[in-house]
Amino acid sequence: MKTKAVRMYGKEDLRLEEFELPPLKPGEILAQVVSDSLCMSSYKAAIQGSSHKRVPADIDRHPVMLGHELCGEILQVGDRWKDRFSPGQRFSIQPALNYRGTLDAPGYSYPYIGGDATRVIIPEEVMEMDCLLEYQGDAFFLGSLAEPISCVAGAFHANYHTRQGSYEHSMGIVEGGKTAILAGVGPMGLAAIDYAIHNPRKPGLLVVTDIDQERLDRASRVYTVEEARRQGVELHYINTSRQGSEQELLDLTGGAGYDDVFVFAPVRPVLEQGDRLLGHDGCLNFFAGPSSPDFRAELNFYEVHYSAHHLVGTSGGNTDDMREALDLMGRGLVNPAGMITHVGGLNAVIETTLNLPAIPGGKKLIYTHKNLPLVAIDDFAARGATDPFYAALAEICGKNNNIWSAEAEAYLLREAPEI
Known part of the structure; x- marks a missing residue:
C-alpha cells in the first residue's frame, strides 16, 4: 500500500514523497493517520538532523517520517495483535517508548511511522510497550492533542516538594498552592493553563505571564478568569514587559513566592526570573527544551541551600499521563481545542x-x-x-x-x- 509522508534526510532536508510501504509483518499494524499536531520538538529535530538524540545517524540513506502527535484509524492488524486491536479502531500513540533503554520514538526514529503521513506501519515495539492507545473521541484532532496534554500532565506530576527532617519527596504540585506559568501563552502554555484549571489537583493561585499582550488577551478569552474561579482557582494574566511586573507577581503571593514555577520558553531571563519567584521549598520546572546544548542560566544557590529551592526538567509524559489526558478529554474536563490557531x-x-x-x-x-x-x-x-x-x-x-x-x-x- 502506498503512503504519502514527510521524510527527513538531514538537517533542514524534509521531503514530501509518495512511496510503497513494505508488506505487513505479523507483529505490526497498518493504520491511516487523519490528524497530526505539529510540535516544536519536530522543528528541533528538523534543524538538528542526525545530531538530535532521537534521530538515527544514517537518515541520508534511510530517511525517517516526521511527526509524533498523531491520531487515526487502524486498517489492518498483524496476527500477533488480533486479540487486542481490530480494523476501524481509532488510536493515538505515546511516542516516548523507552524501548529497551533507547530514545527511539515515532516521528523521529522510524522509516514507516510518523504523524505527517497518510498511512503508516506501527512497529511491534509500540504495542509491546503498551503505547498504542485506543481513542474513543468524536474528533481526531483531540486525539492528536492528547500527547501534548500528557507532556503537561507529566510536568505537573514531576514537580516535587520536601518536608524538613524527611528524605521523602512529595510528588506533584502543591494542591491549593501558588503556581506560576512563565512565557505561558504559547501552544504548550495554553495546555498547561487548561490542565491546571481542570485537573483534579489544582493550585489555589495560578499566574500566567508573557510579553505579548495580544497572546495574553487571546489566552484570557479562551481560559477565562471566571471559569478558573468556578474551578476554585484564582487566575491572573500578567504582561512581564511592564516595569514593576516582577514585584506584582511576588505581591500576589504576599511576598512569599511560588510553590511551583513552570518555564515554557528556553530564554535565560525567563528562567532566571523563575528562580527569583520561588518561595520556600519551591520547585522550578524547566519545561521548554533549548535547541543549543550550551544553554545556561544563573541560579541562586544560596536559596537552594537555605530555602530548599529545587529544579526539575521534563520533556514529555509517560503512558499513564497519556491515558490521563485521554480520560480528561473523554469526560469533557479538559478541552485543548483552544491550543489550535492554524489548520x-x-x-x-x-x-x-x-x-x-x-x-x-x-x-x-x-x-x-x-x-x-x-x-x-x-x-x-x-x-x-x-x-x-x-x-x-x-x-x-x-x-x-x-x-x-x-x-x-x-x-x-x-x-x-x-x-
Whole structure:
C-alpha cells in the first residue's frame, strides 16, 4: 500500500514523497493517520538532523517520517495483535517508548511511522510497550492533542516538594498552592493553563505571564478568569514587559513566592526570573527544551541551600499521563481545542515545520489526507470573502468563540481537497 509522508534526510532536508510501504509483518499494524499536531520538538529535530538524540545517524540513506502527535484509524492488524486491536479502531500513540533503554520514538526514529503521513506501519515495539492507545473521541484532532496534554500532565506530576527532617519527596504540585506559568501563552502554555484549571489537583493561585499582550488577551478569552474561579482557582494574566511586573507577581503571593514555577520558553531571563519567584521549598520546572546544548542560566544557590529551592526538567509524559489526558478529554474536563490557531494539509508541513518559531499563535493542526495551505483560524473570515470553503469554516468556528471544533473538523474532512 502506498503512503504519502514527510521524510527527513538531514538537517533542514524534509521531503514530501509518495512511496510503497513494505508488506505487513505479523507483529505490526497498518493504520491511516487523519490528524497530526505539529510540535516544536519536530522543528528541533528538523534543524538538528542526525545530531538530535532521537534521530538515527544514517537518515541520508534511510530517511525517517516526521511527526509524533498523531491520531487515526487502524486498517489492518498483524496476527500477533488480533486479540487486542481490530480494523476501524481509532488510536493515538505515546511516542516516548523507552524501548529497551533507547530514545527511539515515532516521528523521529522510524522509516514507516510518523504523524505527517497518510498511512503508516506501527512497529511491534509500540504495542509491546503498551503505547498504542485506543481513542474513543468524536474528533481526531483531540486525539492528536492528547500527547501534548500528557507532556503537561507529566510536568505537573514531576514537580516535587520536601518536608524538613524527611528524605521523602512529595510528588506533584502543591494542591491549593501558588503556581506560576512563565512565557505561558504559547501552544504548550495554553495546555498547561487548561490542565491546571481542570485537573483534579489544582493550585489555589495560578499566574500566567508573557510579553505579548495580544497572546495574553487571546489566552484570557479562551481560559477565562471566571471559569478558573468556578474551578476554585484564582487566575491572573500578567504582561512581564511592564516595569514593576516582577514585584506584582511576588505581591500576589504576599511576598512569599511560588510553590511551583513552570518555564515554557528556553530564554535565560525567563528562567532566571523563575528562580527569583520561588518561595520556600519551591520547585522550578524547566519545561521548554533549548535547541543549543550550551544553554545556561544563573541560579541562586544560596536559596537552594537555605530555602530548599529545587529544579526539575521534563520533556514529555509517560503512558499513564497519556491515558490521563485521554480520560480528561473523554469526560469533557479538559478541552485543548483552544491550543489550535492554524489548520492546514500535508502539503503545508515542510514549510510550517522549518519556520515554526516564526509563526505566531498556538498549535498548527495538520489533516494529512488534505491539500490545504496553513491558515490561521482568525483569517478564515477574510479568506471566506472569495472562498466558500473558508467562509463555511469561519461561520462554524465563529459559533464557538473562534475555536476549532468537531463540527469544523467534520466539515473539513468532507469538503477539503485530497492531497
